[in-house]
Amino acid sequence: MPILVLENIGKTYPSGPNGTVEILKGVNLVMEPSQTCAIVGPSGSGKSTLLNIVGTLDFSTTGRVLMDGQDVSMFDNADKAVFRNRRIGFVFQLHHLLPQCSVLENVLIPAIVNKDTGDAEKRADALLETVGLGDRRNHRPGQLSGGERQRVAVVRAMINNPKILLADEPTGSLDNSGAEKLGDLMVKLNKQFGMTLLVVTHSESLAERMDMIYELSSASLTRKK
């Protein structure tokens, strides 16, 4: 069974006194478990909007999103929050780490809400070891480099064993070397933990490492690979 199915997704925004802007129109996408996919396209084409709709952070004007067989667009806000917490991991262009918390605490943020901190801490330690930050667990975000912060953000996204990892320009704020390393890490984690990976990116090299590449242009999604 596909882990993610997008059926005829459309999204319009009001613009001006009476007009609307159509960002997405009839977008369809199917992803199987453990599959990786990159969505590319020019700036302002609606890639992040699509990712947010997939991640239940935004809603579509038309169509539906089926994740693990469930129509998430039918969920209320509370159910969506629980669903995001249990099934989805997010990585954003900015890491959005909490400055007042240590690396470990940042990683555990999603675990707090479902009160799973006991096992989560072990998982966090393991994941941090995996990404090479085992020795930085008690550091604050301000004490890390940009690449390290982004790796912490990835670990935070992985802490609840999500079925799908959504990454919005994850390498956008990193240099080439850092971007390369993060790409490696994400692929490695995909292989190691088997979660589905949907990445929105401008980076061709990162996109090339995905199983599928889709281009979003003129509100429509077209498969390139």
Place this chain on the structure above:
Amino acid sequence: MKLLGLSIRSSLFYWRSHLSVLTGTALACAILTGAMLVGDSVRYSLNKNALLRLGNIHFALNSYDRYFREDLAVRLEAESAVKMVPALVMRGIALCRKGDRGDALQVNNVQIIGVDERFWTLSGIAESPVLSNESIAVNRKLAAKLGIAAGDEISIRFGKPSLLPRDAPLSSRKSDETVRGAFVLSGVVDDSQLGRFSLYANQIVPYNVFVSLQWLQKNSLLEGRSNLLLTAGKNEITPVQLNECIKKTWNIEDIGLVIRDFPKRELLQLESDRVFLDPFITSEALKIEQSAGSLTYLVNSIYRTSDNGSLGTPYSFVEALSPSPAGILGVVPEDMRDDEIILNKWMADCLSAKSGDDVSISYYELTSVNKFVEKTTNYKVHAVLDMHEITGELDLAPRFPGLTDAERCTEWDIGMPMDRVKIEDKANETYWKAYRHTPKAFVTLAAGQKMWANRFGNLTAARYSTQRYNKQQILRILRDTVDPIDAGLTFLPVRESALKAVNESMDFGQLFVGMSFFLVISALMLTGLLFAFGIQQRSTEMGILLATGFTPVTVRNILMLESCLVAGAGAVAGAFLATFYTRGLIWGLGNYWQGAVAGSTIFYHAQPLTVFIGAITSFVCAMLSMLFSIRRETGRTVHALLSEYIGEDTPVKGNKARGQWLWFVFPSAGLIIAAWVIVNSITTGMHNATESFFISGALLLASSIGLTRQVLVKWTSPGNFMSLSGLAVRNTGRRRGRSLAVVSLLACGCFMVFAVCSMQMDVSANAWMRFSGTGGFALFGESTIPIQVDINSPEGRHKLRLDGDDLLNDVRIVSVKVRDGDDASCLNLNRAQVSRLLGVDAAEFLARNAFMVDEKKEKTWELLNKALPGGEIPGIAGDADTATWGLKKKTGKDGDVLIYRDEKGQQLKVKLVGKLPMRLSVFQGTVLISSSAFAAKYPSESGYRIFLVDAPRGDLKKVDDLLSQALGKYGIDFIESVDRLKEFYAVESTYMSMFLVLGGMGLLLGSAGVLIVVLRNILERRSELALLDAVGYNRRNLNKVILLEHGIIVCIGLAIGCIASFAAMWPSLQSQGSNIPVAIMLFFIIAIVLLQFICIGASIRIAMHSSLVASLRNE
């Protein structure tokens, strides 16, 4: 583009942010300037009142109960070329009948002012009311009180004055009468026409009745006399010059002295209409060569010593005379010794006495507390004179009203106690019929003065031989040697004193600034916060400016210029707003806080200088609050300014961590010292309660806030917080400055409000106890007309008709003498220049332990009888508040000296050797001296006007009614002592309610600060919240984290404020009479907590209203 241009452009670009800063500055300026303008307005109003009560009067000669000849005014006017206005002023009662049943309406303590048309010229208004034998005028206040208008009937009553002071021995009690006059009201005198006329520095308008001077003189038997001389003065004339004019123009007849010529005896005799010649007259009168003094007295009995009184005669006049050669000036020869006596033939026959026999005289001596003590002196008979040899002495003898004018002995009416049986002695009656008051015996003047000299004088006459002097010579000598000031003829600069009293009056500006302090601080903190938020928003801009080569100083200057523009505009707007704010406060004073200004009307008045000072101060304060942020932000490195974590407080590590222990040690030390101050205050019996409150309060607040900082540091340290609450706790330390600002604001606000609430005093608690401010006396009475008799004695009660009801048998009354002066109580907004002086019998209070908190330790009353060097008289302040606030004087061993003028116009130094220990007593606003000192310095102030009543608690109302009814003609008002305390306390109570309102407004403003801080925190962390949203936190969880985070800060602030205020107030709460309004304080706490949480809730709602997703993007 220059720096100024950049600043102006930035100011315009960030106008929203700056508008909020401008509003904060304007608010602070309006509150501060408004408070100062209240001071201007109160001072202006007091000044206006002072000028209204005095009109054009600049100088006044007030001789109180001494009366001078009215035509002195005419001579003075001619000498000084200054218009003089004589008047006769007395205290009295106004009455009128109202309604069909003719219910009498009585107003006591009315000033009855006898004036003629000259008086009205002092108002500067040509119109004057018609005053005649049938018509009088009253001022607006009295007309309103009585509800009368022109054409209505009105009566007045006043005590008939006596030239011979009523306390003097042999003074008639017949004159202890009141005079009543019925009139038609001719008009109501407006305030601008001197309707408020009074010489006392008090903003409270007196009840004034204006009567014809002639009518008042005639009916008070003081024809041609006055006791007040008023003048508008003229340019550059001084009281000294006026007093010089008095010296040039006065004559001894002005003060009631007269020289009678006895051609047959070839004698001139100096006499006084006060009967006794004042000591300052006698000293000069007897300095004249070949003069003789005479002192005539009524003795109780003269009897043969050997017969132990079986042979004797009661109630006889005896004359003491200076010995003179060949009996030129009297019958006492030069060779007569002081232990010898001359008897007239009638007396010698009565006693069967002859030369060489022993004779005793028993007589009454008047003590300083007006008691008569019988004493006896023995004499040897020097000679016996035939009746024809002393016939002339009858003409020379003084005339005692009620005594020498009586037809029969039984008609005698004098103040001394007399035996009704002895007075009916037939032989004595026969003598009276034949020889009237011809002395029955003669002693030397020295012997006589030893027995009968008293505070009213030691001579009844001085004699001169016409062979040596003529009348004019004596008059001239006395005029040249006697100082008229000794007779009370001295001008005082009343206008200058009035204006001084206003200038030194309570500074309401300061009071309101103090009360608004927290409100101003709140507004300034708000301003600082808003500005800090504004420039924190622009940290990237600052970073870029620095990165592109601007120096930190230049960047700072750009921001300073901006803040100057904003603060300047705010101060100008605030100054404008202040005029409305002041009007609001004055409206509050007129409608809700009348107690604070004792019901006076306050007029709005703004001094441009005050507005300027207010605006500049606000501008500077606002600049300082902004400067702090500017320095902080521009002190950062370029890297820090461009960093995404700008402003976040991180855990303290490294070098910084080493000094952290100080943050623990100092606050802990502060807490320990505060605890010691509190314990010390309790153990030392609250002698320094105010200092203790402020020191311990400040220490507790500062230390607790310091410790809170440490707690916040601790909370931001790494650790396991695996819960939402833990996350919230961690967040409290992220912006420690902001968190501490909120904590401080709320803590200080709560401290002030709760401390003020705790200060409430229950004046009725223990009001029946001797140690309370009532002294344990149930009633406090004050009469308009003095009561001359001993109200506790059977005779006195009989005379006052207080012996009709058994209930009064258990009632004891302590009487107090009064010398009018300025009221130094909290009811007088003016600074008392010469406060009211009371003569008290310390023994009465000592016997009751009245007004003594610790009767074993306190010797306050005993201090009154202590002899002091330098002619100073010991005095005690009516209560602690009188000393501290009313007089603003030190008391105790090194107490201040108050300068009064005694009845003779001489300086009287009263040293404040102590004060009644309680904060508030029924004697508030007065200075107490011993009755003996009072009588010595003010002998003419006869009788008692204040009465403290010990009465059974259950029958208080009935006692009040009985006393009020019996003593009604004296214009007496009785009030429950506790109610008198409540009247005084109403002022303080009003201050507290004003403070609570202003403090409450401060807390409201503080709440606005909390709202802004929360809003700012949320807006700054929107991306963080969006991330939490993304990882599965629902809105409830997010709200919980934010609410908890800010709730913790609010609760810490409130807890510190509450605990610190209660701890600091603890010593006071232990004392008697504290009255904590628990319900009000609970209401306050709940209201503040609710308000804060509503603010937090509102902030969350505003900040979280829109979608958080956008915050995750890079824009």
